[in-house]
Amino acid sequence: MALVVAGVVVLDCAEPEKLAAFYKEFLDAEETDASANRVEIKGADGFRIAFRRDVNAIPPSWPRPENSLQAHLDFRVEDLDEAERKVIGLGGRPLESKDPSGPFEERGYADPAGHSFTVRSNRTTAPKQG
Structure with missing residues (x-):
């Protein structure tokens, strides 16, 4: 039997209830545990x-170098434009970044507490040229 039965990514923030509400809506998730200082959610997958x-x-x-990455999340989505509308509507903001090369189109955002995350197209595209 495995010693560790589950892992959870935990983000530190000043207002866990508000940040949980953002991700709960974005991920169509449900709250599974809450206390005065911690809220946990679980997505459909x-x-x-x-x-x-x-x-x-x-x-x-x-993307500024000082205090830059504390954690980074990636989410695969079917429709980048729909995901962007949802993120912005929930209080997230786009992050300026270089146009990434590779087989996936992706966009960077910050959640309402400033944590960065990326949404990537579920469909592969041809490698970017030049």
């Missing part, structure tokens, strides 16, 4: 993420 209260949390500054 079983992905779990939690948000822990840290009143001294400093939002990441990505």
Whole structure:
């Protein structure tokens, strides 16, 4: 029998309830556990993420180098434009970044607490040229 039965990504933030609400809507998730300082949600595919209260949390500054990446999440989506509308409508913001090369089209965002994440097209595209 495995010693570890589940893993959860935990993001520190000043207001875990608000950040959990953002991701709960974006991921069509359900809340599975909550206390005064921590909220955990579970997405339809079983992905779990939690948000822990840290009143001294400093939002990441990505793509600027100082305090840049504390954690980074990637989400695969069917429709990048629809995902972008949902992220912006929920209070996220686009991040300026270089146009990435590779087989997947992707876009970078920050959640309302400043954590960066990427949404990637579920469909592969031809490698970018030049």
